Amino acid sequence: MRLAVLGATGGVGRHIVAHALADGHTVTAAVRDPARLEATHENLTVLRADALDTASLTEVVGGADAVLSGMGQLGRHDPLKPASTSARAAVEAMTATGVRRIVVVSAAPLNRSGAGQSWLAHRVLAPALRAVLKELYADLEVMERILRESEVEWTSVRPPRLTNAPGSGTYRHQVDAGPAGNAIARADVARAMLDFVTAPETVRRTVGVSS
Secondary structure, three states, X not given: OXXXXXXXXXXXXXXXXXXXXXXXXXXXXXXXXXXXXXXXXXXXXXXXXXXXXXXXXHHHHOOOOEEXXXXXXXXXXXXXXXXXXXXXXXXXXXXXXXXXXXXXXXXXXXXXXXXXXXHHHHHHHHHHHHHHOHHHHHHHHHHHHHHHOOOOEEEEXXXXXXXXXXXXXXXXXXXXXXXXXXXXXXXXXXXXXXXXXXXXXXXXXXXXXXX
16 A cells, blocks of 8 residues: 655654555655654665655655644644644645545543443543643544544544554454553554555544553
8 A cells, every 4th residue: 555654753653654565555754854764674664754744745645545644743742733734734735635544543541431441440541631631632532533633534533542562463452442451662653544545444433442
């Protein structure tokens, strides 16, 4: 497949690029600073682009079979609101170029129903995180709303606490439910996102993932 990756130098994004190339896909990575992307491969094209700008993304997503986004806030009070702003730009660029499929990374605390999660995770941990990191989760909620209101075939992957542990290559997942576990390696989130690109049961759904 031809894949466009947004946030390719981030914690999840760089693993998406690595897994996609290892799987034999052709990858176009959108980055503000190409020097920050260490990966090199004959099937990798690195484009200097602003993932928050529709016009800038048009060249990146044009001709792609799917878009994968690891975009998220760099800090608690990121004024750019990168998750929602990039989602809006991506949807507009995809609509303009006829691309249908997008998989994004979100977060477990957005599972307000509590489906698939323990009482502690749903009633204690998630509300506490939403209170402390309210701007971050508000940005992700707007991102998901933009996707729901669009015509694209989206999947929002909701992991719990992210770690930098080596990926195991395996994960647990639940469609339209929270993750069963309380942590997952960023590399395994990337693995799941790539797997979900071709999983029809995840289209226009949220998916909780954990180790």
